[in-house]
Amino acid sequence: MEWIDEEILKEKQEFYFKVFSLPFFYTLIFILVNLFFVFVVFKYSLIEFKKWSLYAEKNRTLKIKIPAPRGLIYDRNNKIIADNIPSFDLVANLLALSNEDLEYINKIITENNLNYEIIDNTLYVKNLKKEAAFQLMIKYSNSLDVRVTNSFIRRHKFDESLGNLIGYVGFPDETEIEDFKVEPQDFVGKTGIEKKYQNYLKGKDGSLEIEKDVKSDIIKIIKKTAPTSGYNLKLTIDADFQKKAYEIMDKYMKERGYKKGGAIMMNPHTGEILALISYPSFESNAFIENDKEKIKEILSNPSHPLFNRIVSGLYAPGSVIKPILAAGALEEKIISPDKKIYASGSIKIPNPYVPNTYSIFRDWKVHGWTDMRKAIANSVNIYFYTIGGGYGDQIGLG
Structure with missing residues (x-):
């Protein structure tokens, strides 16, 4: 009987173990899973709440830039040289577009010969024509993946006569x-005045903050900040005078077969520059309008129209040095302004190292007896050779 009781007891113990061990295992798993969810909820709702709130807000709202118009450029007579005309820009999220959409937009860019840039899978197109802009507005009326925005296009009003001086605008490099x-x-000044005064002309962009849904459709406008135009710039240049001077120079250069040159006209009383011409110049609007034929012609021209010879060229000073030599001679009292020197058309200087050999320096014509006033007025080379280095009985500066 005792043996039977022990057997029965053993069977009961085995039964209890089998029955009650499985629920305990599931209970443990249940507790661990719940603890994990509690941890995740705690982490994202408390520890990283600020981080994920910002992500959610970013996905809910979008800030769109409103371009500021560049400042105007005037000549000395308040005539506008560079201004802005209303235009449209296109911004498209390439990752969100179908092949059909991409082909449609590419066709518009190609047919209208538009300036564009692709940055981080976003397409930026400048200077959309009104018809193309309206087509896109209708097709993607409430989409943020394809946006047509109001903008401005730069316009230069004096063709190539002022092109090299004013410069042009375009997409920036690094x-x-x-x-x-x-x-x-953004468009920035690439050369000339447009580049030199870029930070002065560019203005401050505005913004439009909007609320969107999960499909990137616009729900409402949250906030709008208006742009501030750039500062206006007034030059000492006389635009009409510059244009006429360029036309005269262009005719002169072509008649004589010259390819390169420059001219600068200054008010001697104030030092103001009235005209500054580097020849050949170029038409600034070709770059803004993306006129590929004109741009190719400009870039391939062996005379380098983009190079401003007046500002950046290195040349011998020529006859402009003569008044400085005259002032130095008077300062050092080596000659009276009334003393006359005979300008025979050339001057022969013996070589100090090689006997019976000479260096001959020629004038542009025979001027005869010449005082300082005549020498400056007629640019007499022999006179300034003489007072510069000394010759005969005349002491020189050097």
């Missing part, structure tokens, strides 16, 4: 992005 603190899709 150096210009850093120097001018602009975004890659």
Whole structure:
């Protein structure tokens, strides 16, 4: 009987173990899973709440830039040289577009010969024509993946006569992005006045903050900040005078077969520059309008129209040095302004190292007896050779 009781007891113990061990295992798993969910909820709702709130807010809202118009450029008579005309820009999220959409937009860019830039899978197109802009507005009326925004296009009003001086605008390179603190899709001054005064002309962009849904459709406008135009710039240049001077120079250069040159006209009483011409010049609007034929012609021209010879060229001073020599001679009292020197058309200087050999320096004509006033007025080379280095009985500066 005792043996039977022990057997029965053993069977009961085995039964209890089998029955009650499985629920305990499931209970443990249940507790661990719940602890994990509690941890996740705690982490995202408390520890990382601020981080994920910002992500959610970013996905819910979008800030769109409103471009600021560049400052106007005037000549000395308040005539506008460079201004802005209303235009449209296109911004498209390439990752969100179908092949059909991409082909449609590419067709518009190609047919209208538009300037564009692709940055981080976002397409930026400048200067959309009104018809193309309206087509896109209708097709993607409430989409944020394809946006048509109001903008401005730069316009230069004096063709090539002022092209080299004023310069042109275009997409910035990496150096210009850093120097001018602009975004890659912005237009900046690339050469000339437009580049020199970029930070003065560029203005401050505005913004439009909107609320969107999960499909990137617009729900409402949250906040709008208006842009501030750039500062206007007034030059000492007389635009009409510059244009006429360029036309005269262009005719002169072509008649004589010259390819390169420059001219600068200054008010001697104030030092103001009235005209500054580097020849040949170029038409600035070709770059803004993306006229590929004109741009190719400009870039392939062996005379380098983009190079401003007046500002950046290195040349011998020529006859402009003569008044400085005259002032130095008077300062050192080596000659009276009334003393006359005979300008025979050339001067022969013996070589100090090689006997019976001479260096001959020629004038542009025979001037005869010449005092300082006549020498300056007629640009007499022999006179200034003489007072510069000394010759015969005349002491020189050098």
